[in-house]
Amino acid sequence: MSDLDPVALTAELVRCPSVTPEEGGTLDVLERVLSGAGFECTRVDRNGISNLFARWGRKGANRSFGFNGHTDVVPIGNPDDWSVDPFGAEIKDGFLWGRGSTDMKSGVAAFVAAAVDFVAETPPDGAVVLTITGDEEADATDGTVALLDWMADAGEQMTLCLVGEPTSPNHMGEAMKIGRRGSMTVQFEFTGVQGHSAYPHRANNPLTAMARLMDRLASHELDQGSDHFDPSSLAIVTMDTGNPATNVIPAQCRSSVNIRFSDLHSGESVGAWLRAESAKVQEETGIQVALNIRISGESFVTPPGELSDLIGAAVEAETGHRPEMSTSGGTSDARFMKDHCPVAEFGLVGKTMHQVDEKVPVADIVQLKAIYRRILNDYFA
Incomplete structure (x- = not known):
């Protein structure tokens, strides 16, 4: 025994x-x-x-x-x-x-x-x-x-x-x-044109594009939940320029979001939405937006x-x-x-x-x- x-x-x-x-x-x-x-x-x-x-x-x-x-x-x-x-x-x-x-x-x-x-x-x-x-x-x-x-x-x-x-x-x-829930982390890199903050028309500020895209993503309702899942969530976890100067518009900035998604979505479908939203902001601002999507689980x-x-x-x-x-x-x-x-x-x-x-x-x-x-x-x- x-x-x-x-x-x-x-x-x-x-x-x-x-x-x-x-x-x-x-x-x-x-x-x-x-x-x-x-x-x-x-x-x-x-x-x-x-x-x-x-x-x-x-x-x-x-x-x-x-x-x-x-x-x-x-x-x-x-x-x-x-x-x-x-x-x-x-x-x-x-x-x-x-x-x-x-x-x-x-x-x-x-x-x-x-x-x-x-x-x-x-x-x-x-x-x-x-x-x-x-x-x-x-x-x-x-x-x-x-x-x-x-x-x-x-x-x-x-x-x-x-x-x-x-x-x-x-x-x-x-x-x-x-x-x-499914889980993914997405890193964004925004590339514009550096310039003097006193002459913003001579630069193309990537921070504007980052703020616009992050607000749209965070404000969007992915779903209202399903039979077994609470509503999906998106959290902005980083926004970073690495810019120590107050009179310089930086050329690049980065941000990251973490998404927990219900069975109403897949990693592929959420990724497609993120790319579409990024493309819209890129077209609106002229700022290049690159994504790196890492799915840790469906x-x-x-x-x-x-x-x-x-x-x-x-x-x-x-x-x-x-x-x-x-x-x-x-x-x-x-x-x-x-x-x-x-x-x-x-x-x-x-x-x-x-x-x-x-x-x-x-x-x-x-x-x-x-x-x-x-x-x-x-x-x-």
Whole structure:
């Protein structure tokens, strides 16, 4: 009989300084634990990024339940701002403290502990698959994407997947994610003619074009939302000239916007709108406008059904709360898993993730393991 302590495992992972893209020893810890429990483990490293695939059960099983998570963390910032050692995994006041304790080493520890106990105590007719990456907080090009590429080549498959990211705003069991908005960042460069500010007619001021275009974009209503999504949003995040002089009209200026879009749009359709608006301003002002569009994820939704029902029933049984189905927030690796199988997300309260003095209630880690274990029980029942 197994009874793997998810709190102790979380602490062991937090003590590994895995600031992205460093592995920091986290996957060595998990591989040791999972191999010892009978999981077949494969390191799927690519371009210096460390990833781990682990499967219990027969390859190609008709039913396989998967978990996905990451062990890389964001930088700690100024260590003097922390009241604890960021990698000390100190337990005090009912919390486990440290970078990655919330996002998302506790989630990984909880689903690893649940999976190890489950296969030891009630070996299922099917497979349990874990995909754990070290490249979620950075560019995410060689993490879950690399794992999915390897799985396709190796003939590995998940039937359903649960990503263990923090999902609840305030209390355990408050929300699950059944989709995510699309995300893109767009950089604009405006090129005009430099001149003296006392003789503006001899110059062509790119700031005028930038201000006009940014106002039009920010004032435009992309949509009013859809069945599962809030209205799309556009935020101006930078406007920069780099001009220290007050009597010079600069030749160039730059700006950037970040857009989170619903399932009423695609990256291609939003990009086409941005190019059309830029072309209008270019024609009106004579200022050259160049765009660089980077799409970090398309919008998607997993329709309510088997997976959301499994999660909702397990969460309600363990917490007394039926989680709301949400698509809010930023991006996660669910945007890659959606192309492999139905995917949803459920995890801890995310209040302190990425913050100084990041911490997680010890009781929540224990409860999260119980939820994941119940999901496995119910799926293979």
